[in-house]
Amino acid sequence: MKRRLFVLALASALTLSLLTACGNGGTSSGTSNQENTSQSQPDTSTGGNLSLPDTSQPEGSQSSSSEQPDASQEQPDASQPEQTRLTLNRTDFSLFTVGSTFRLKAAGVPDGTTVTWASSDEAIATVGEDGTVTYVSAGSVTITASAGELTASCKVYCKAQESTEEPDNSDSSSSSGGSSSEGGSSSQSVDLKAFADSVIADYQLPFMSTMDNEMLSNFLPGLSDLSVQLAAYTCQMSPSPAGDLVLVEVKDSKDVASVKDIFQARVDYMAGDDENPGAAWYPEPIRMWKEDSRIVSNGNYVMLVVSSQCDSIVKDFNALF
Numbered sequence: 267m268k269r270r271l272f273v274l275a276l277a278s279a280l281t282l283s284l285l286t287a288c289g290n291g292g293t294s295s296g297t298s299n300q301e302n303t304s305q306s307q308p309d310t311s312t313g314g315n316l317s318l319p320d321t322s323q324p325e326g327s328q329s330s331s332s333e334q335p336d337a338s339q340e341q342p343d344a345s346q347p348e349q350t351r352l353t354l355n356r357t358d359f360s361l362f363t364v365g366s367t368f369r370l371k372a373a374g375v376p377d378g379t380t381v382t383w384a385s386s387d388e389a390i391a392t393v394g395e396d397g398t399v400t401y402v403s404a405g406s407v408t409i410t411a412s413a414g415e416l417t418a419s420c421k422v423y424c425k426a427q428e429s430t431e432e433p434d435n436s437d438s439s440s441s442s443g444g445s446s447s448e449g450g451s452s453s454q455s456v457d458l459k460a461f462a463d464s465v466i467a468d469y470q471l472p473f474m475s476t477m478d479n480e481m482l483s484n485f486l487p488g489l490s491d492l493s494v495q496l497a498a499y500t501c502q503m504s505p506s507p508a509g510d511l512v513l514v515e516v517k518d519s520k521d522v523a524s525v526k527d528i529f530q531a532r533v534d535y536m537a538g539d540d541e542n543p544g545a546a547w548y549p550e551p552i553r554m555w556k557e558d559s560r561i562v563s564n565g566n567y568v569m570l571v572v573s574s575q576c577d578s579i580v581k582d583f584n585a586l587f
Contacts, residue, residue: 350374350376350416351374351416351418352372352373352374352375352411352413352416352417352418353372353373353374353418354370354371354372354373354411354418354419354420355370355371355373355470356368356370356420356470357420357421358420358421358422358423359420359422359423359467359468359469360423360424360425360464360468361391361399361401361422361423361424361425361578361582362401362425362581362582362585362586363401363425363581363582363584363585364401364402364403365400365401365581366400366401366578366581366582367398367399367400367401367575367578368398368399368422368468368469368575368578369396369397369398369399369575370383370397370398370399370409370411370420371397372397372411372413372418374416375413375416376413376414376416379414380413381397381411381412382395382411382412382413383395383397383409383410383411383412384410384412385399385408385409385410386407386408386409386410387405387407389402389403390402390403390404390405390406390407390422390424391405391407391409391422391424393409397411399422401424402424403424404424404425404426405424406421406423406424407421407422407424408420408421408422409421409422425585456495456515456567456586456587458495458496458497458513458514458515458567459495461497461513461582461583461586462497462499462511462513465511465571465579465582466499466511469573469575469578471499471501471508471511471573472501472503472507472508473501473502473503473506473507473508474499474501474502474508474511475499475500475501475502476498476499477498477499477500477512481498481500482496482498485500485510485532486498486528486529486532487528488524488528489512489514489528492514492516492517492521492524492525493514493515493516493517493525494515494516494517494566495513495514496512496513496514496515497511497512497513497514498510498511498512498513499511499512504547505546505548505550505551506546506548506554508554508572508573508574509536509546509551509555509558509559509571509572509573510532510571510572511570511571511572511573511579512529512569512570512571513567513568513569514567514568514569515566516566516567516568517566518566519565519566522563522566522568525563525568526561526568529561529568529570530561533555533559533561533570533572536551536552536555536572537552537555537556537559538552554572554573554574555572558572558573558574558576559571559572559576560572560576560577560579560580562580562583562584564583564584564586564587565587567583567586567587569583571583
């Protein structure tokens, strides 16, 4: 019995000394060392390298794994406001003449809600139930769209019309043969390219690019020879969501009719007829060339516009004179 007790005491002493040498014991209380050795002994029996992940798990691995799902659950919540954010197709735009319009469209409307529209000053611009903004008088307003708890706004600038004295000039020119239906012959100079660029931007005419000389000779033959100023754009996408925007100042008022004939030939070619398919090819663009094309003139200035918003663009064009 004494030998057995001696052997057991010697074995326990050796075990404690080995644990102390490996750093698992320490010089703290004996009870804590016994607890640590009882936990570490099964791990060291399967391999020394396995004891490191086992001893780290009680300290932090379980808590960190429980925190990760919480973080992943918070991410969708943070992104939801962006996904449901109400946006408009424009943040600002300009209208140039009384009665001209532009339609705002909302995106990101939550399911089960409808969009309501409001103008900050209906004496300057009104907005319809479909988002169509109409110029009433000069000034600026804010148009607000609301859908449930979401809102979005757009700034609208109704440009002041500085042509109040121009009717007197047109009256004096009409005595020399100018036609009031054509707007008379205006002596003022109009920057056609600047106007075309503003129309493309304000009405969001997509994929418009300048016609080069080759395109002009193919699409509008003879036009360059008649023009003093020329701003010609066409939509380069197929099927086309818009058509042409061409503005010309002719050398002689007698050339206005010739320019209109060139424009009409372009429309007829793109729209086609019952016997010949239109060069616009697709049904919707062909319909647009037939129904949403306008050829107008004012003095020595002539415009071809093909767009769903052609009538508003025509009003802006006439407001230049």
